[in-house]
Amino acid sequence: METSGLHAAPAHAAARGEQKGQLEYRGRGRLASAFFPQARTKVERSNGRFTNDPKCGMLSLMTQAGDERPVSKVIGSRQLTDSTFVLSVERGERQFVAGQHLALGLPGSHESREYSIYSGRMDSPIEFLIKEVDGGLLSKEFAKLRAGDSICMYEPWGAFTLPAPKPGPQKFMFVASGTGIAPFHSFVRTYPGLNYQLLLGVRQGSEAYERDHYDATRFVLCTSRDTQGDCHGRVTDYLKTQPADPNTLYYLCGNYEMIKDVYSLLDAKGVPKDNVRTEVYFYF
Numbered sequence: 001m002e003t004s005g006l007h008a009a010p011a012h013a014a015a016r017g018e019q020k021g022q023l024e025y026r027g028r029g030r031l032a033s034a035f036f037p038q039a040r041t042k043v044e045r046s047n048g049r050f051t052n053d054p055k056c057g058m059l060s061l062m063t064q065a066g067d068e069r070p071v072s073k074v075i076g077s078r079q080l081t082d083s084t085f086v087l088s089v090e091r092g093e094r095q096f097v098a099g100q101h102l103a104l105g106l107p108g109s110h111e112s113r114e115y116s117i118y119s120g121r122m123d124s125p126i127e128f129l130i131k132e133v134d135g136g137l138l139s140k141e142f143a144k145l146r147a148g149d150s151i152c153m154y155e156p157w158g159a160f161t162l163p164a165p166k167p168g169p170q171k172f173m174f175v176a177s178g179t180g181i182a183p184f185h186s187f188v189r190t191y192p193g194l195n196y197q198l199l200l201g202v203r204q205g206s207e208a209y210e211r212d213h214y215d216a217t218r219f220v221l222c223t224s225r226d227t228q229g230d231c232h233g234r235v236t237d238y239l240k241t242q243p244a245d246p247n248t249l250y251y252l253c254g255n256y257e258m259i260k261d262v263y264s265l266l267d268a269k270g271v272p273k274d275n276v277r278t279e280v281y282f283y284f
């Protein structure tokens, strides 16, 4: 597989609406609207339009009927590690497909960031697994939110979803780095009996993010900085020791480097490109 052109390719892929078998860039809201064609898709898909909104910054999604609905109430949050928490927000009438993400912002700010939906399709409130990023602008502010606070929550979108109408007996391998586990948590909550293996790569065993929510026989934790995981090292170290199944669908979510490395590894093992789907959270 050629990897040298990956930075350039995703925007074109998104423009063609392609997802399967290639790395697709999903830019943050503020960048996407400026540089990436998928921002147009976002508006078209939701039948909405962007307009000025004094409560939630400059960009606010409005329906065609014009009823504004970006502000929601925070229900609470639960701390999973020193820097990672699950934020619960009132769901209202919002519908989504497991695996989708949406942009969150703060009243009075023009900034927003995208977050995969952590909760299941039928769950209420809606939840997000968020890591406070050192030097980051919004994640640290989201960490301060408490029950009753306001948050701007835009419409869900994205095609990092399981085959419709339901996954059936299809085998899945979910590979996550860090909070990239969020869409997989939503899959598992949404589809009981899902035939999956989940591989989570983190630094330390304390980052096993609600491991008890998954079938223990299907969950493998790789820790790179301690030996508390099922596997010591990166997810690629684990995958190198495993046979690849050309009939399994592989979903990769998290940082770009992990996704690039796993993608190349699967390619070398003969997994068809069409069987690999990706969601990139950040590049560096």
Ligand SMILES: Cc1cc2nc3c(=O)[nH]c(=O)nc-3n(C[C@H](O)[C@H](O)[C@H](O)COP(=O)(O)OP(=O)(O)OC[C@H]3O[C@@H](n4cnc5c(N)ncnc54)[C@H](O)[C@@H]3O)c2cc1C
Binding pocket: 026, 027, 028, 101, 113, 114, 115, 116, 117, 128, 129, 130, 131, 132, 133, 135, 136, 137, 138, 139, 140, 178, 179, 180, 182, 279, 280, 281, 282, 283, 284
């Ligand atoms: C489709 C999509 C879904 C996402 N889902 C989630 C999610 O479920 N949970 C979640 O925590 N984040 C998720 N992100 C990342 C999120 O949008 C923000 O980038 C992140 O919270 C940092 O925002 P910030 O404003 O604090 O930092 P910023 O000021 O925006 O960025 C600071 C720097 O941190 C880098 N960065 C971003 N995320 C991380 C990270 N996790 N670890 C280390 N460095 C990072 C950025 O690339 C940037 O260089 C997702 C991103 C995308 C594109």
